Amino acid sequence: MSLTTVDQYLETCPQERLPILNQVRQTIKEALPDAEECIKYGIPTYYQQQNLVHFSNAKTHLGFYPTPEGIIHFAKQFSPYKTSKGAVQFPFNQEIPYDLIREVSLWRLTEVKKGL
Numbered sequence: 001m002s003l004t005t006v007d008q009y010l011e012t013c014p015q016e017r018l019p020i021l022n023q024v025r026q027t028i029k030e031a032l033p034d035a036e037e038c039i040k041y042g043i044p045t046y047y048q049q050q051n052l053v054h055f056s057n058a059k060t061h062l063g064f065y066p067t068p069e070g071i072i073h074f075a076k077q078f079s080p081y082k083t084s085k086g087a088v089q090f091p092f093n094q095e096i097p098y099d100l101i102r103e104v105s106l107w108r109l110t111e112v113k114k115g116l
Contacts, residue, residue, distance in 0.1 A: 006037050006044045013057045020096055024055050024062060027098045031105035052108040053101075061089040062096060066104045069111065074104055 003009050006025060013021055028046055029037065032053075035046040043056040043063070054065035061082075068086045071078065077100055082089040090096050 003039050003042065005039065009039060009042075009044055017057055017092070020062065020092065021055075021057055023098060024064075024096065024101060027102050028053060028055070028105050031102045032109055035109070046105070048109065049112050052112060053105050055101075058089070060093070061091045064088050064090060064101060064104075066108055070104055070108055073107065074100070077103075 003012070010018060010021055010025075025037075025044065029035075032046050032048065035048040035052055038045050038047055040047070040051060041054065043054050043065075045054045046052045051067070053067075053070070054063075056063040056065075065087045066074070071083055071086060071088065075083075078088045081091075
């Protein structure tokens with residue numbers, strides 16, 4: 001079955017992760033109230049003119065995908081975490097930085113509106 005909604009995605013996640021994943025979802029939705037919530041690349045995505053941010057449940061971490069530009073711009077704040085070109089990993093055995101997720105989401109929207 002192909003997932004088409006974030007609710008469907010969350011139904012596939014371990015029950016014990018749902019409080020964290022729902023809080024991430026709520027944090028992003030509050031920061032990006034006009035963004036379309038959808039599934040792209042098989043994961044929750046927030047789209048407004050272009051993909052703003054994505055998140056995912058992985059085995060040991062929350063994947064957060066603020067695009068390569070977001071990773072570069074927030075390199076200092078992301079330094080305690082494992083990053084790749086377009087992703088940062090927030091380990092589930094540490095406190096999830098919801099405020100940072102909010103800040104990055106807002107920044108992405110600002111950049112898109114500027115015409116990045």
